[in-house]
Amino acid sequence: QVNDTTRKIVQDALFEALNSVDSAFQSEPSVADGAIVSSQIANAESKQAQFTGDVLEVATQLLVKKYGVGILIDANQVLEELNAGDSASRKKRSLESSEEDLDDVSESTSFVAGLRQKRQSRDKRQGGGGGGRGGDGGRGGNDQDGRKKRDSGENTSGGGKTEYSNPVSNQTCKGPPKSCSDPVHDRIRSITGYCNNRAKATQANSVTAVRRLLGTTSYTDGLGAIRNTSVTGAALPSTRLISNKLHDEGSTPNFSPSVNHLHMQIGQFIAHDIIFMPSSTAKDGSSLNCTSCSSPTTVSSNCAPIPAPSDDKYFKPVSSTEARCIRLTRALNGQSGFGVRTQIDQNSHYLDMSSVYGSSDCEAGTVRSFSNGLLKVYSGMGYALPPQAPNDTNCQSTNPYYCFTAGDFRNCLHPGLLPLHTVFIKEHNRLAVMVKARQPSWNDEQIYQFVRRVMVAQWQHIVYNEYLPKLLTDKYLTDFNLKPLKPGQGPFKGYDTNMNAALSAEFAASAFRFGHSQSRQDFARQDAANKSLGAYDLGYNIFYSDQVYQKTLGGWETMLMGLIKTAAMQVDRYASFPIRNQLFEIRGKNASGVDLIAVNIMRGRDVGLLPYVKYRSLVGLSTISTWNELSSTFSAANLAALKTVYADPADIDLFSGIVMETPLAGGQLGPTASWIIAEQFRALKTGDRFYYENQVTNTVGFTPDQIDVIRRVKLAKIFCQNTDIITTINTDMFDLNSSQVACSSIPDIDLNKLF
Numbered sequence: 217q218v219n220d221t222t223r224k225i226v227q228d229a230l231f232e233a234l235n236s237v238d239s240a241f242q243s244e245p246s247v248a249d250g251a252i253v254s255s256q257i258a259n260a261e262s263k264q265a266q267f268t269g270d271v272l273e274v275a276t277q278l279l280v281k282k283y284g285v286g287i288l289i290d291a292n293q294v295l296e297e298l299n300a301g302d303s304a305s306r307k308k309r310s311l312e313s314s315e316e317d318l319d320d321v322s323e324s325t326s327f328v329a330g331l332r333q334k335r336q337s338r339d340k341r342q343g344g345g346g347g348g349r350g351g352d353g354g355r356g357g358n359d360q361d362g363r364k365k366r367d368s369g370e371n372t373s374g375g376g377k378t379e380y381s382n383p384v385s386n387q388t389c390k391g392p393p394k395s396c397s398d399p400v401h402d403r404i405r406s407i408t409g410y411c412n413n414r415a416k417a418t419q420a421n422s423v424t425a426v427r428r429l430l431g432t433t434s435y436t437d438g439l440g441a442i443r444n445t446s447v448t449g450a451a452l453p454s455t456r457l458i459s460n461k462l463h464d465e466g467s468t469p470n471f472s473p474s475v476n477h478l479h480m481q482i483g484q485f486i487a488h489d490i491i492f493m494p495s496s497t498a499k500d501g502s503s504l505n506c507t508s509c510s511s512p513t514t515v516s517s518n519c520a521p522i523p524a525p526s527d528d529k530y531f532k533p534v535s536s537t538e539a540r541c542i543r544l545t546r547a548l549n550g551q552s553g554f555g556v557r558t559q560i561d562q563n564s565h566y567l568d569m570s571s572v573y574g575s576s577d578c579e580a581g582t583v584r585s586f587s588n589g590l591l592k593v594y595s596g597m598g599y600a601l602p603p604q605a606p607n608d609t610n611c612q613s614t615n616p617y618y619c620f621t622a623g624d625f626r627n628c629l630h631p632g633l634l635p636l637h638t639v640f641i642k643e644h645n646r647l648a649v650m651v652k653a654r655q656p657s658w659n660d661e662q663i664y665q666f667v668r669r670v671m672v673a674q675w676q677h678i679v680y681n682e683y684l685p686k687l688l689t690d691k692y693l694t695d696f697n698l699k700p701l702k703p704g705q706g707p708f709k710g711y712d713t714n715m716n717a718a719l720s721a722e723f724a725a726s727a728f729r730f731g732h733s734q735s736r737q738d739f740a741r742q743d744a745a746n747k748s749l750g751a752y753d754l755g756y757n758i759f760y761s762d763q764v765y766q767k768t769l770g771g772w773e774t775m776l777m778g779l780i781k782t783a784a785m786q787v788d789r790y791a792s793f794p795i796r797n798q799l800f801e802i803r804g805k806n807a808s809g810v811d812l813i814a815v816n817i818m819r820g821r822d823v824g825l826l827p828y829v830k831y832r833s834l835v836g837l838s839t840i841s842t843w844n845e846l847s848s849t850f851s852a853a854n855l856a857a858l859k860t861v862y863a864d865p866a867d868i869d870l871f872s873g874i875v876m877e878t879p880l881a882g883g884q885l886g887p888t889a890s891w892i893i894a895e896q897f898r899a900l901k902t903g904d905r906f907y908y909e910n911q912v913t914n915t916v917g918f919t920p921d922q923i924d925v926i927r928r929v930k931l932a933k934i935f936c937q938n939t940d941i942i943t944t945i946n947t948d949m950f951d952l953n954s955s956q957v958a959c960s961s962i963p964d965i966d967l968n969k970l971f
């Protein structure tokens with residue numbers, strides 16, 4: 217039981233923190249929309265979470281400085297009381313001493329968010345000041361509300377050849393019923409993930425925290441300060457230096473002998489379903505400019521720029537007196553209690569096609585046509601594309617080569633994503649037309665939900681049945697229960713209400729980024745006869761969309777063929793030139809972008825990942841303290857390379873450690889990455905009440921016969937059905953040397969059995 221003195225101390229710290237965060241907002245410089253191209257742009261809800269996180273971070277620091285960390289347990293209890301209390305009891309709880317009147321703070325928000333609302337409405341009444349993130353100050357360009365406003369239907373009609381009409385008039389962002397016992401939650405997977413776990417309604421929802429595999433972080437102050445010191449006491453090496461020394465592919469790129477580039481592309485599409493970790497924003501909700509090496513003090517404490525070595529081949533010094541840094545903004549702090557900094561996932565963590573359907577109820581509305589269950593399409597080129605987003609200020613290409621609106625904001629990060637976005641939109645609409653024909657009386661919502669359920673089931677099956685077996689060894693697939701059962705084997709019995717499907721920070725910030733080493737510099741185009749139509753350069757196309765408008769080159773279909781018919785890069789420590797030098801680069805302006813590998817490593821430190829060696833016992837490897845002991849997990853060459861940058865094995869960053877481990881026989885990755893990835897996909901499977909092979913009480917799943925229908929689904933057939941040029945296709949979709957079959961020999965999904 218917390219006494220009144222402590223209660224007062226905690227409340228005072230909260231108010232002091234609120235004032236200090238508020239006034240920091242007033243002086244924080246920011247950059248105009250679009251000036252800093254980014255893939256990690258926070259939406260309105262994340263900005264709200266950031267405000268709360270920032271206040272709690274400052275309040276934590278104030279309390280710890282005065283009373284030590286011991287007070288945090290009591291402090292969290294006080295916060296819980298405040299969050300739980302309605303406005304009347306909040307007021308009663310000895311807040312008389314403060315100037316705040318909490319009468320009209322909404323009961324549904326947390327205490328800090330409520331205070332924020334209150335201040336905003338007060339500022340509004342007084343006619344000024346107090347913009348601030350989270351409220352109405354979101355960036356105009358890219359958050360959900362912005363997109364909703366501008367995609368009101370007319371964009372999709374393009375050159376007049378509208379495939380579907382889009383009378384989006386009074387779309388609402390209404391979420392599902394609050395109560396998880398409402399029968400709606402028996403039938404429908406919510407967009408955010410809400411009530412997927414009925415006992416823990418918000419678990420693994422969009423805009424909730426990531427998990428920590430070891431329950432701890434590496435922050436030097438135990439709270440949020442980035443690890444910057446070797447165990448020897450020296451400074452840790454710059455992550456650009458590490459990238460140069462360990463991850464530069466040099467002049468002889470290694471191509472995979474057996475895996476095609478599509479495996480890379482589907483991997484990224486999976487990432488964009490389950491993880492979107494937004495970056496911190498400036499006071500007005502726009503991007504922070506963390507380009508200069510001094511930005512942590514001159515711009516924001518949420519800047520963490522990466523110094524480039526003075527002899528860097530690409531990121532040369534700005535001038536003879538100014539060093540070059542590679543910009544990096546810290547992932548936004550979404551801590552919701554006193555204590556350590558916490559990052560959030562802005563997408564629904566579940567494997568539920570968020571990149572098609574969106575992760576918030578409003579965002580879901582932006583991609584729907586609200587007619588006959590169909591999703592919106594842009595058909596101005598004579599072939600389907602996702603609806604255009606003319607006001608996307610993050611998009612580098614302009615009229616007429618607009619970027620697009622899809623369930624995930626990063627759909628235009630590079631052109632290789634667009635064939636997949638388009639194929640899945642087309643597949644949804646293809647099934648919707650079939651459903652409408654069979655059930656003419658069904659309304660838009662009924663058709664949409666029916667098709668979405670089938671789409672997610674197909675997608676889950678493809679991930680577990682086709683994608684993961686090309687990545688992980690049979691042993692990991694078996695040990696982590698990742699193999700779908702065969703037709704006739706009945707439902708999967710592994711659903712576990714205690715399993716938290718949420719993304720682990722280790723998976724998001726390191727392990728699943730292995731895919732960055734799979735990406736080629738050149739993205740090929742091939743025609744149906746497998747004739748080359750040239751290639752485009754990745755480094756020249758980040759957040760540019762003109763490639764998919766190249767009609768004479770076959771639009772996106774020849775790009776899809778290129779992905780299928782060319783090799784991925786080998787999964788190894790090396791990354792291609794554009795990945796290491798040109799991410800977000802403005803065409804023609806060298807060094808205006810970032811090094812994604814240096815960013816990966818720094819992101820790991822930013823989110824507080826522990827060094828590589830700390831994870832070894834978790835993943836079943838021996839604990840080590842000397843370089844020699846690593847020789848069974850690393851080749852001699854990789855070990856020697858590691859020694860050139862790290863003073864001690866205990867310093868090795870997780871990303872570098874996992875991509876440098878010797879791959880397991882039969883898989884593409886070493887033991888640590890394999891474990892972290894397998895663990896995550898187990899959580900996504902056994903922690904998802906709506907996983908397609910399940911039969912769970914009070915949940916309308918598929919019958920055993922229907923599950924078998926899904927188990928026969930092949931990604932190849934989805935490509936066949938939704939492209940004009942593909943008539944023969946791989947028997948093994950991700951195998952570079954696969955035998956070919958006629959599309960007509962692969963059965964289509966037996967939709968009639970699913971009603």
Ligand code: HEM
Pocket residue numbers: 255256480481482483484487491492493494629630723724725728729730731732734735754799812815816819
């Ligand atoms: C051409 C290919 C790719 C490009 C240009 C690309 C680019 C990026 C960028 C810019 C980020 C944000 C980095 C940060 O700020 O921390 C990112 C994050 C990430 N990438 Fe990639 N990526 C590519 C392919 C892949 C692939 C193939 C995978 C997986 C197989 C993957 C997995 C991830 C994951 C898990 C994240 C973290 C996402 C988040 O936290 O929101 N990426 N990528």
Ligand SMILES: [Ca+2]
Pocket residue numbers: 489490563564565566567568569570571
């Ligand atoms: Ca998702």
